Amino acid sequence: MSVSAAAANYLGEGSGPRAWLLTTDHKRVAWLYLVSLTAFFFLGGAFAVLIRIELATPAGDLVSDDVYNRLFSLHGIIMVWFFLVPSIPATLGNFLLPLMIGARDLAFPRLNLASWYVFIFGSFFALFSVVAGGVDTGWTFYTPLSTLYANGFVSSAALGVFIVGFSTIMTGINFIVTVHTLRAPGLTWFRLPIFVWTMYATALVMVLATPVLAASLILIVLERVFGIGIFNPRLGGDPLLFQHLFWFYSHPAVYIMILPGMGVVSEVLPCFSRRPLFGYKAVALSSMAIAVFGFLVWGHHMFVSGQSAYAGVVFSFLSFCVAIPSAIKVFNWSLTLRKGEISFETSMLYALFFLALFTFGGLAGLFLAALAIDEHVHDTYFVVAHFHYIMVGGMVTAYMAGLHFWWPKLTGRMYSETWGRIAATVTFLGFNLTFFPQYVLGFLGMPRRYHTYPPEFQFWHVLSSGGAVVLAIGYLLPLFYLTWSLFRGARAPDNPWQATGLEWQTSSPPPPHNFETMPVVTRPAYAYDMKGLEHERFSPHLEAGQ
């Protein structure tokens, strides 16, 4: 560890609220997002815990049906729009994108800060609807429930989601332009780390899908407030039209949520198996394929809605097609591990758990893409289990992998590997215990969004609720040991995992403008088979002995 790390780093550039709240440094904006998203994650998680406690018994004894509707709506709205959509792009993406491509900052640093303020502004509307009495439409705001019958604060929640959409678009534009214009000399497109590719693909989806969500939310508010009956059949409107518009955004949105996770895993797996990523080009291009195909499959959410049967067949076929690029990735990740020198650091454990859970959840997605099976399990816990396997088992696990992998770079500190491995394992066990029983429940016919159920389902519900407690512990542990490491953790070397990638060539934490001398790239990404990376691998045992 050289002495130069004691020199200026971005964390030392002024303290106090002004230095943070008015910063345009992408690394500090990433922290603003990280803190706010963590708060939303635990808020959304608290609603989930209440749901699971209610479902421990068949009778609706903890909360009324009305309150239960509000609980799952708020859980969904907060988790999807205030955590999952921004999660990796706004935190790790913000921090790492310029570092990975050898730039001093994002192309539009002030736009980046503005996106955070817009996010916070939008979240006030959502939080207002929480405090004022909640929303009871579910996160999907389906009409005519949301326009004619819902008695919650739908307009304010929809407005909150609408405003947060602007911050998503700002981030998307910033990322696209940054990748196009600020790559370091020698960093050609096919030398970019996969994380950058997935950020780029995510940004494209953000920019092209979010405005359609904005349009549908505008139309809902127009109907609720101004009485224009766009979705009201009595006034000539069509309620199904809302579902088309909503899923035209919200299906691509699940790729906004999962692509960044794929990017993280593509960085972590090669590093801890000391192998170049297998099939780099295939993985890079399959990210783009997912972004494009993702726009063509929205109808698979509407198989039982009464849309044309021919449309159903086409959407079913296209939904099978979108599984191909995801499968390409899974096979390439698996082959990356082959003959590797695998070591099980915390972030590697999370990445391997991602691989397992994503594959498992993705295969269930093929069940749902098949028309006949979907008729049976539509709107049951099978669907709930499927998307939680992808969104929580996949995305949140990848988010934790990334957070642990780059934590030394973010903070300049190391955390306890022991606690990290314990937390990863507890999360994995708790997750499966929570959500595997939901596949069974769904297949047995338990519909989603009910707060009571027949007693014969109780066994599976109790397993699921018990798992939720374990899962909660798994997520709370990092909150403690990572916070502790901020103040007491061992100083991190510049490249503790001996990883490739430009972000590891600058100091930990990086200087205010990222690099002392601007880097020039001469190698492909993931050159783990090349010599010269061994010199400064971090060893927790050595560090502890000092």
Next chain:
Amino acid sequence: MSGQTQSIAFDKASREKAADILAMWVFIGSEAMLFGAIFLVFLIAHMNYGAAFAAASKHLSLRLGTLNTAILITSSFTMALAHMYSADGRWRAAIWSLAATSLLGLGFLAVKAVEYSKEFSDGLAPVLGAPFSYTGPDPVHAEFFFGLYFAMTFLHALHLIAGILAIAGVLALWSHANPAGRARRIQAVGLYWHFVDIVWVFLFPILYLINRG
């Protein structure tokens, strides 16, 4: 600030300009999806209730709509002039062209306001609880037409207001920016202005002209 660039992320002004223009194109792509979704809603409704929509469409003022189309297309011309002058470094002419563009934009809004108030007084505005009294056939779907008309033209007007504010922003920051920065901003705002103009070029025929016969 190094040399000619405004942001610390860039070394060269030409690169920064490329970034600004790319960002504007990406933003326009995003805006196109927003309007695209709403156009889609309109076209589906038109497919279902073509006769009612055609009858309702005749109650819009073709005269004022045409006038506004002419105003906006002229404003795009003055915007193009501003871009041309800024590329040649003829700053005074560029300022006048920008001023003319925003005045034409304001003119459009004034005409639109006259049109709206006429529709409100004729009972053709089914919004904000205003009384709706339509005498033609199929009043339910005519009401739907007018609802969409107000939603779409109002959304367009909001975008035009944003364009006028953007021009005002360019003029307000005039003395703070170097020539490269000014030309960059004029080109970016110009792209946006033309986009808002083109949206109207689609709105005008589908609202005022379609099936007018």
